[in-house]
Amino acid sequence: MPFQRKNIATMGGYVPGEQVDNDDVIKLNTNENPYPPSPEVAARLKGINSASLRRYPSPTAEPFRESAARCHGIAAENIVPTNGGDELLRLVLTTFAGPGETVAVTRPTYSLYRVLTEIQDNKLHEITLEDTWDLPKEFIQQLSVSNAKVCILVNPHAPTGKLLSVEALTEIASNFDGLLLVDEAYVDFVDLARKHDAVPMAIEHNNVLLLRTLSKGYSLAGLRFGYGIGSAELISPILYKTRDSYNTDYIAQQLADAAIQSRDYARAIWQKVREDRELLADALTKLNFAVTPSQANFLLAKLPDGRSAESLYLQLRSENILVRFFDQERLRDKLRISVGTPSENAALIAALTAKFVCTTE
Numbered sequence: 001m002p003f004q005r006k007n008i009a010t011m012g013g014y015v016p017g018e019q020v021d022n023d024d025v026i027k028l029n030t031n032e033n034p035y036p037p038s039p040e041v042a043a044r045l046k047g048i049n050s051a052s053l054r055r056y057p058s059p060t061a062e063p064f065r066e067s068a069a070r071c072h073g074i075a076a077e078n079i080v081p082t083n084g085g086d087e088l089l090r091l092v093l094t095t096f097a098g099p100g101e102t103v104a105v106t107r108p109t110y111s112l113y114r115v116l117t118e119i120q121d122n123k124l125h126e127i128t129l130e131d132t133w134d135l136p137k138e139f140i141q142q143l144s145v146s147n148a149k150v151c152i153l154v155n156p157h158a159p160t161g162k163l164l165s166v167e168a169l170t171e172i173a174s175n176f177d178g179l180l181l182v183d184e185a186y187v188d189f190v191d192l193a194r195k196h197d198a199v200p201m202a203i204e205h206n207n208v209l210l211l212r213t214l215s216k217g218y219s220l221a222g223l224r225f226g227y228g229i230g231s232a233e234l235i236s237p238i239l240y241k242t243r244d245s246y247n248t249d250y251i252a253q254q255l256a257d258a259a260i261q262s263r264d265y266a267r268a269i270w271q272k273v274r275e276d277r278e279l280l281a282d283a284l285t286k287l288n289f290a291v292t293p294s295q296a297n298f299l300l301a302k303l304p305d306g307r308s309a310e311s312l313y314l315q316l317r318s319e320n321i322l323v324r325f326f327d328q329e330r331l332r333d334k335l336r337i338s339v340g341t342p343s344e345n346a347a348l349i350a351a352l353t354a355k356f357v358c359t360t361e
């Protein structure tokens with residue numbers, strides 16, 4: 001392929017989780033929300049007049065920006081709407097990390113980060129997590145030695161669901177010369193008792209951006225809508241320079257606006273997912289899986305007795321239950337399981353019980 005840039009020719013590309021168009025499949029592999037979007041989203045969709053599509057949408061997705069700003073108690077200048085959270089990741093690298101400059105991430109982490117750095121021709125610096133999946137004690141020191149322009153931390157962490165406190169994030173941001181992007185794709189599912197809210201610290205620091213998405217908490221993965229939160233100084237170059245002129249479409253803007261205004265509906269769903277996450281973790285633990293306590297809408301579960309995670313993944317798949325297997329160091333003996341509806345979780349547990357519990361009859 002002589003026309004590709006060298007870095008594109010040699011890179012692998014992102015491999016997304018399997019998508020299926022079959023209602024019989026229990027889909028616990030890509031951390032989608034098991035509940036439908038809010039009735040207000042459905043009503044807004046029904047009310048869209050196709051004649052409105054004749055015109056270009058609002059370039060900056062007003063009034064979504066205004067609604068999101070109200071929801072977080074910040075100003076519209078602190079928000080940049082994007083075509084899914086993934087577009088924000090790409091835009092952050094385009095805006096803040098030039099070719100050859102270093103981007104720091106943890107190992108393991110969301111695998112798209114690596115792919116985006118390969119596209120952008122950045123250097124990738126990976127900082128290995130402890131056995132407990134915590135950041136190493138010398139994380140800040142390693143970050144400063146790496147000379148990274150951008151550090152991306154996913155919080156709650158994927159694929160483990162571990163949460164870093166706002167205090168820990170603040171300490172990292174305050175001791176880092178580059179830009180800290182905190183990917184909060186799963187933050188809606190954090191237990192309320194943690195009182196976790198990184199928004200005020202992101203606004204106060206001129207080197208912190210947060211990623212939010214409507215894909216998970218608002219059941220809108222098919223819509224492709226996310227946004228960044230940060231100081232106006234950081235948001236402005238993304239919003240007015242590097243973003244595509246019309247990066248979010250009219251229908252997505254309308255539905256995202258309806259979703260972020262139906263917070264009561266969303267909050268009720270988040271609570272159900274949290275409760276079912278704990279029930280699912282207990283059921284897996286009873287089957288002798290080692291489950292990492294999670295603050296997200298998924299669980300990372302290590303199989304009992306050194307059994308092969310890949311073959312269990314394949315067995316479940318043949319029974320129309322999809323979970324995620326990562327062919328990566330430290331993950332090959334584990335499965336990542338999204339929290340489904342109570343009946344989906346029960347079906348998974350029944351399938352696992354049939355495989356893992358020996359009956360004497």
Ligand SMILES: Cc1ncc(COP(=O)(O)O)c(C=O)c1O
Pocket residue numbers: 030031083084085086087110154158183185212213214215221224225226
């Ligand atoms: C850690 C993490 N960040 C960001 C995203 C991006 O989500 P989206 O582009 O659907 O908003 C995902 C999606 O799975 C994710 O797992």
